[in-house]
Amino acid sequence: MALKADTIILGCGVLSSSHDLGTIPCFGGLKFRKDLKKLGKWECCCSVSGQRAITPVEDEKPLKPGPTAAEPQSSGVVQRTEHTGFHRDLNSLPKPLSATDLALSRNGGSKVRVAYQGIPGSYSEDAALKAYPNCETVPCDGFEAAFKAVELWLVDRAVIPIENSVAGSIHRNYDLLLRHRLHIVGEVQLDVNHCLMGLPGIRKEDLKRVLSHPQALDQCEKTLSDLGLIRISAADAAGAAQVVASERERDTGAVASARAAAIYGLNILEERIQDDDDNVTRFMILAREPIIPGTDKPYKTSIVFSLEEGPGVLFKALAAFALRNINLTKIESRPQRKRPLRIVDDSNKGSPKYFDYLFYIDFQASMAAPEAQFALGHLQEFASFLRVLGSYPMDCQQQPN
Template sequence: MALKAPNMLGFQHCGLFGRGDLGPKHCWYSLKPSNKKWGGFACPYNGWCIYAGRGSLVSDDEASSSAELRSADGRLDGKSRKELAPLPKPLSVTDLIASPNHGVQVRVAYQGVPGAYSEAAALKAYPQCQAVPCKQFEAAFKAVELWLADKAVLPIENSLGGSIHRNYDLLLRHRLHIVGEVQLDVNHCLLGLPGVRKEEIKRILSHPQALDQCEFTLSKLGVIRESTDDTAVAAQIIAAKGLRDTGAVASARAGEIYGLDILAEKIQDDLDNVTRFLVLAREPIIPGTDKPFKTSIVFTLEEGPGMLFKALAVFALRGINLAKIESRPQRKRPLRVVDDCNNGCAKYFDYLFYIDFEASMAEPRAQNALGHLQEFATFLKVLGSYPMDMHV
């Protein structure tokens, strides 16, 4: 959560109280009375939850608001409707008014339909979970916030396609914490209706990223390419409509679920195709030092020479390895105007910097690094401190 605190200076450390233009301030997490299980109101990150710097980055109203999502009936026509009826209907925002399941089984939200790679990542993280399909990324965030799911597993980057920027933006719009990561080996298959040969395929359906990752194979086939919301949705469409001249690029599991044959396996251009997923929850976990941990943060800096160098140096000085750095223009204030009396006005992008570093917030060196960073950061938030996934 980002606190709306104009002209408020200094680092906000949980358990410490101060005053700014908005009066007393302290960490949102430390205010939650239900968190007594962490030991009173102690912050699981040793107090380094959030820094409210000069100006406001995300207000409470903005964080709680979301774009109106389109609902879909998720139904299929004809014979396929009966065959696929047991499959769960993907949640949309209009579905998020039902009562949550308070059973012992973990409910994990993911974006897509059964057979999607995100579902495979959810099952890898929680093998006995009840996977909850959602129509959009934002619906998965809201499913956890509204207690319809216990966790959400969402993609954040792919080794070939790069970062999923939408989910970086949603991490700031919603009050969920990163509690884990999953690295999934992605193997694309060419799927078609039973009895169809690869040479008969004239058109290919799949997610745009999957189509790009299979550029060489699809070029050899000389097929028309059409985008869908998800790889598994492509398989679902072919099965529902009985499209014999159309194939799908999707997982082998999607072919099994929708009754399609695998016409070719591992058709991606690069066999080393890995997608990294984040596991999100309503409350953070208590970081430890018994295993390798990773910490994700987001911050902003003042404009000036060497500011980013100074920010990165706080980690290098303490021997902390940076696993990833990502920059995103601020959505509400993308441009910063700098008035130079000698050279006139100049416009710069105003960036958010996302960083993953390999250290636990239970380690003093990580706490000291953030204490150093807050001296010149205008906004700083810990998104999560969580165990690293060491296995693909």
């Protein structure tokens, strides 16, 4: 069965997929060349072979910055630390970049700069340091600011949380993935290690209240209830630790990462106080340009698409992967916000309507693999819009290119 010619949006370019199931194509018609005039970056040169227009979606155009979501809580396992005073002057810590004030010069040094949402000591900074152990971390006051910092060449990468095994998906970042022309070049998974901390010399029995992000408080409900602590929500966990260190209230503690305790001079009173030990947050690594996928190691590919109207169309779309033994690791649906409802028929007797969705899918295959290209070509038979967000190694620590 021949697949019809069409196009797949691959970040900044277009992927041609005019082929049949019996032919091994080139990398989707995509050619790369080294352009020495553009700082040695890979430039993608594409050709369009289809005639059907791709239906645009509202998130393809950048929107004005809106309210930012609070970061989810996650951390790697860290050793227990004891401190007798402030680790450093709090005023010396880097100030977060804002989405509206990014007029900074790019670092000309060789050390990779990685943006994250939050302040020093946040779980996102832990993820950035796991991905790039020798990097310079750059705090941002919101997810939008971290995306823009990469786009404006202020940093080289951004590490953004996308889902937590307890709290679920961070929908804000799915929306931002579509609005911004960045590429997923890796992923980082961190075990949560929520720590109860307080001022030096304080025991956990001395505490009356505790500050942290609402998700962290919810994930530690049993421990905090057993201690009889009043829970107070804060913008983020690291910020809660900073408040406790600054205000010096001896009956107030915080729930944050072990690294936050070290930075703000707090003592860890108890580690791993979360109710669910199997609590992991997955982060995406974003860059301005995609990496060239290979087949030498396990790869994951992330895409987003919308579907034409019709019975069983989602089943048919997913069958494009099942028929080629491609494992799907994530399926997320998000209503199209500017065109949320679709009319089923044209009658004037109260036509039924339903949400018009965008579908985000992660699957275990490299875009360099023929079966992945055939699957996306097959998917185009039912998709009105399709974009590849990135094809990247699974669960590996990224190093600077």
